[in-house]
Amino acid sequence: MIQYASGGKESFEGKRVAISGSGNVAQYAALKAIELGATIISLSDSKGSLIATDDKGITAELVGIIADLKVKRKQLTELANSSEYKNKFKYIEGARPWKECGKVDVALPSATQNEVSGDEAEALIDAGAKFIAEGSNMGCTQEAIDIFEKHRREKKGEAIWYAPEAKRTSSFAGKAANAGGVAVSGLEMAQNSARLTWTSEEVDEKLKGIMKACFANGLETAKEYVTPGEGEFPSLVAGSNIAGFKKVAAAMLDQGDWW
Numbered sequence: 001m002i003q004y005a006s007g008g009k010e011s012f013e014g015k016r017v018a019i020s021g022s023g024n025v026a027q028y029a030a031l032k033a034i035e036l037g038a039t040i041i042s043l044s045d046s047k048g049s050l051i052a053t054d055d056k057g058i059t060a061e062l063v064g065i066i067a068d069l070k071v072k073r074k075q076l077t078e079l080a081n082s083s084e085y086k087n088k089f090k091y092i093e094g095a096r097p098w099k100e101c102g103k104v105d106v107a108l109p110s111a112t113q114n115e116v117s118g119d120e121a122e123a124l125i126d127a128g129a130k131f132i133a134e135g136s137n138m139g140c141t142q143e144a145i146d147i148f149e150k151h152r153r154e155k156k157g158e159a160i161w162y163a164p165e166a167k168r169t170s171s172f173a174g175k176a177a178n179a180g181g182v183a184v185s186g187l188e189m190a191q192n193s194a195r196l197t198w199t200s201e202e203v204d205e206k207l208k209g210i211m212k213a214c215f216a217n218g219l220e221t222a223k224e225y226v227t228p229g230e231g232e233f234p235s236l237v238a239g240s241n242i243a244g245f246k247k248v249a250a251a252m253l254d255q256g257d258w259w
């Protein structure tokens with residue numbers, strides 16, 4: 001998505017990435033973004049948000065410490081109150097990160113449903129966010145989606161890119177963001193059925209292929225069905241929904257489940 005929107009000039013390298021949540025999805029989103037060269041500027045939980053105050057951001061080591069906390073069902077407040085960490089981050093009780101994280105390039109809602117409101121969508125745009133990709137299921141409210149889509153139509157090549165999560169139409173691997181988890185479940189099922197064992201590197205490589213195909217499918221379907229205005233990015237919301245619908249309809253037809 002970043003490469004396509006920037007004509008191949010940009011990647012995650014050097015991007016400031018705001019993430020909500022600190023569970024499974026948020027932790028692995030953070031580790032992957034760090035691996036790709038990004039700086040993580042926030043994580044959160046149901047009690048509040050941890051905001052990085054230096055250029056290093058939330059490191060892989062800290063994500064590991066948070067993972068240990070979460071296994072013990074502890075809150076980020078433990079970290080925020082510890083003598084070792086309390087001066088390294090800003091902890092904001094009861095807040096989600098979107099209005100608190102300062103300049104941001106990429107936002108990855110990864111906690112729970114309806115976790116980006118219309119106001120927060122505006123705040124993300126004002127803070128410079130160009131890419132929003134949902135890890136959580138139905139992370140953005142309809143008001144937020146409408147704001148991102150309006151921005152896409154009005155700002156054309158300068159617009160924000162919003163990639164919806166995968167299951168808004170219960171599709172498998174047909175949509176632009178979030179499909180990674182269910183795709184890896186598919187890879188696990190394939191290994192089990194064929195009595196195969198792939199290394200994590202092999203799984204990651206296969207996953208990359210699936211995610212690229214998934215993005216290309218949403219993008220090409222958007223171009224095919226919804227003619228964008230002059231200079232406008234195609235709508236990944238429309239493309240992904242239509243591609244998802246087509247995939248499910250084709251599977252039903254193949255199974256004779258059609259009336």
Ligand SMILES: NC(=O)C1=CN([C@@H]2O[C@H](COP(=O)(O)OP(=O)(O)OC[C@H]3O[C@@H](n4cnc5c(N)ncnc54)[C@H](OP(=O)(O)O)[C@@H]3O)[C@@H](O)[C@H]2O)C=CC1
Nearest residue numbers: 021022023024025045046110111112135136137178181182
């Ligand atoms: N993309 C994918 O492949 C997958 C997506 N998902 C979806 O992603 C989301 C997160 O899943 P996962 O990481 O597995 O879940 P976890 O339970 O591991 O983590 C959820 C995180 O979100 C926080 N949270 C939960 N409810 C709220 C709330 N109301 N307000 C603020 N923070 C909240 C939790 O805080 P606390 O620690 O305080 O409880 C926790 O940090 C869900 O929507 C899930 O359905 C899940 C699996 C795969």
Ligand SMILES: O=C(O)CCC(=O)C(=O)O
Nearest residue numbers: 137178181182183185186
């Ligand atoms: O584990 C999976 O198959 C995907 C899970 C998922 O995306 C979810 O629980 O929302």
